Amino acid sequence: MPWIAAGTAVAYTSGLMLLNEAWYKDSPRSSFHWFNDAHEWKQLDKAGHAWGSFHLSRLGVDVLRAAGVSEKKAVWYGGAVGFAMLTPIEYFDGRSPTYGASLSDIAANATGSLLVIGQQLAWQELRIVPKYSFHRTRYAAFRPNLLGNGLAEEMLKDYNGHTYWLSVDVAKFLPASSSYPKWLNVAPGYGAEEMVYNDPDSNRAAGFHAYRQYYLSVDLNWKAIPTQSKFLKSTFYVLSIFKFPAPALEYNRRQGWKAHALYF
Known part of the structure; x- marks a missing residue:
């Protein structure tokens, strides 16, 4: 599994750099703070968080299975990948004066990962x-x-x-x-x-x-x-x-x- 962890770390770091370049590059920075944005964008942004978390978790499960990790660990560890990779992005939002770290974003990230884990536990497939x-x-x-x-x-x-x-x-x-x-x-x-x-x-x-x-x-x-x-x-x-x-x-x-x- 070391090569999986190393590859994931490189891909994740690269992804954060690209996100920072696309979304936050020209934005000023502030002290870290929280912001309730659950009422905004008709919750389309939350749907996007859940969608992204789901597919990262789906990939996590499939990669661990292919690497020969036990089924239980593949489902739980791989299924948590989406939540683990997307939630730290809230730090960037929390440092932006026009945004703020969002608990509802974190909940949406969890929803995407749980949708993978729940289906794998119930049906062993999606x-x-x-x-x-x-x-x-x-x-x-x-x-x-x-x-x-x-x-x-x-x-x-x-x-x-x-x-x-x-x-x-x-x-x-x-x-x-x-x-x-x-x-x-x-x-x-x-x-x-x-x-x-x-x-x-x-x-x-x-x-x-x-x-x-x-x-x-x-x-x-x-x-x-x-x-x-x-x-x-x-x-x-x-x-x-x-x-x-x-x-x-x-x-x-x-x-x-x-x-x-x-x-x-």
Whole structure:
């Protein structure tokens, strides 16, 4: 296991440096402090924390299993990786005068890790996988310093374009004799729009009225595609982080029900 620990440490340190460069580079520093941001961004940022923590924990479990670590240790130690790697980022937020360390972020990190551990303990596999999709919106142009300037930054910062899904492997819940296609998952999703300011009162004062969006779609189960290629298996593993573009049904309080022929 030493090589695993060393590789993880290098990757984690590099990731923190990249995050600091992308998010905090031009920000002033303050003394460490806490801030309650649970009411902001319609909780899309919390969904992002849970999503990131889940997939880091998923990777942690799979790496430890491949290294021959016992099943119990692989699930518990690997499953804790997401929480352990994302929670120290709160230190950066806690040193930023415009943010602050967030207990609700920490709770979201824990949720992602526990979703991995719970499923592994219950089913020895993952049947419900959080996924992310993104589309560009007009709102980033109002505050590019906060919501991102260009596609790469907007994918990280513009919560208006974020949608988070729970991709359910329906076939795993049915009898083995079922004819349901193993490659077809069902995915409820959640998003929100018209969020230009993180604080709801400031957002309304500027004339923006944020609203939630609820989706139902289908998703591609990459794990169900048979292949002996290690390259394709690795590619499918990475692609399973993201929701596959597909038709979707949306409900929101503004327009009611909406159908999307293809939703990202």
